[in-house]
C-alpha cells in the first residue's frame with residue numbers, strides 16, 4: 001500500500017510560496033504528500049473532506065478564495081480529525097501561532113517550520129512544545145530553517161549533543177540580512193561611497209529582511225537565533241531579550257510607528273555607522289554582526305565586532321551565514337557556511353524537515 005501524509009500549510013508569502021512550489025515539484029518520493037490546507041492571514045483553501053487540493057493553480061485559487069482561514073483552535077480541531085498522519089507547516093512569523101504549537105503537538109499533529117518565535121520566546125513555551133512532543137502520541141517538531149535557513153545548523157548541533165559531544169563555543173553570523181548588509185557596506189576596499197541605508201533597502205528588496213527590517217536591525221532576530229543555539233547547547237536562556245544585544249537602530253528611530261517611516265528616515269543617520277566603519281578600516285578591519293554562545297564563560301552575546309581581513313568571517317559573500325562549533329571533539333571548529341536567507345533555500349530547509357517527519361510517521 002502506498003504511504004501518504006496530509007500537509008496543512010499556514011503562510012504563503014515568500015517562503016511559503018517557494019515551499020508549495022518545491023513540494024509540487026517533488027519527484028519519485030516514496031511518500032505521497034496530500035495538501036489539505038493553504039492559509040494566508042485572511043483567506044484559505046481548505047479541503048474539508050481531507051481529499052488532496054490541486055496545486056496546479058494554487059496561487060490564483062487562493063487569491064480567488066473568500067473562505068476565512070479560521071482560528072488556530074478551529075484549524076487544530078480540523079487537523080485532529082485527519083484520517084492520515086498530518087504535518088502542519090508554519091511558514092509565518094506569527095507569535096500567536098507559535099504559542100499554539102503545544103495544542104497541536106499534544107494531539108499528534110507534527111510541525112515543520114522556519115518560524116523562530118516558538119523556539120526563542122519565553123522558555124516556558126520551549127518546554128511546553130518539547131513536553132507535548134515527548135508524550136506517547138505527541139507530534140514531531142522540526143525547525144531547521146529557524147537558524148541559517150536551509151543550512152544544516154540545528155541538525156548538526158542536535159547530532160553533536162545527542163552523540164555525547166560537549167559544546168564549548170558556538171559563534172557565527174546567523175543573520176542573512178545583516179550578513180548581506182555588512183558584507184556589502186564594510187569590505188577591505190570600501191571607500192565610503194556605499195550608504196548604509198541604501199544597503200538596508202536592497203536587503204529588504206531581496207527578501208532577506210523580516211517584513212519589518214527593524215526586526216533584523218535591532219538585533220532581535222539574531223538574538224532569537226542565539227537563544228535557539230544556546231538552548232540546544234544546554235545553556236538556559238529564559239528569553240532573547242535577556243541577552244546583551246547591540247541594536248543598529250538609531251536612538252531617534254527606535255519608536256517610529258512603521259517600518260516604512262524607519263526606512264524613509266534612515267538616510268539621515270548614515271554618518272553614525274559610517275564613522276564606526278571608518279574606525280575599523282583604519283585598523284585594516286571590517287565590521288561583522290556576530291553571535292557568540294560561550295558555554296565555558298556562560299555568556300551569549302549579539303553585536304558588531306571588527307575582524308582582520310584574513311578572518312573567515314571577513315570573507316563572507318552575499319547573505320551567507322557561517323557558524324563555527326567548537327566542541328570537545330572538534331577543538332578546531334566544525335564550520336557550516338552558505339546561503340542563510342532567501343526564499344528557495346529556506347523553503348528547502350522546511351521541505352527537508354517535512355520529508356524527515358514523514359519518514360518517521362509512515
Ligand SMILES: NC(=O)C1=CN([C@@H]2O[C@H](COP(=O)(O)OP(=O)(O)OC[C@H]3O[C@@H](n4cnc5c(N)ncnc54)[C@H](OP(=O)(O)O)[C@@H]3O)[C@@H](O)[C@H]2O)C=CC1
Pocket residue numbers: 010011012013014015016039040041042069091092093094097114115116145146148149176207208209210211340341342343346
Ligand atoms: N525570508 C527568509 O529569507 C527567511 C525567512 N525565515 C522565516 O520564514 C518565515 C516566513 O518568512 P517570509 O515568507 O519571508 O514572510 P512573508 O511575510 O513573506 O510571509 C508570511 C506569510 O504568513 C502569512 N500569515 C501571517 N500571519 C498569518 C496568520 N495569522 N494566519 C495565516 N497566515 C498568516 C502571511 O499572510 P498574508 O499573505 O495574508 O500576509 C504571509 O503569507 C518567517 O518566520 C521568517 O522569519 C527564516 C529564514 C529565512
Ligand SMILES: N[C@@H](CC=O)C(=O)O
Pocket residue numbers: 146148149174175176177178208209210216221340341
Ligand atoms: N530576516 C532573517 C531571515 C531569516 O531568518 C535574516 O536576515 O536572517
Ligand code: NA
Pocket residue numbers: 144145146147148149150151152153154349
Ligand atoms: Na538551518
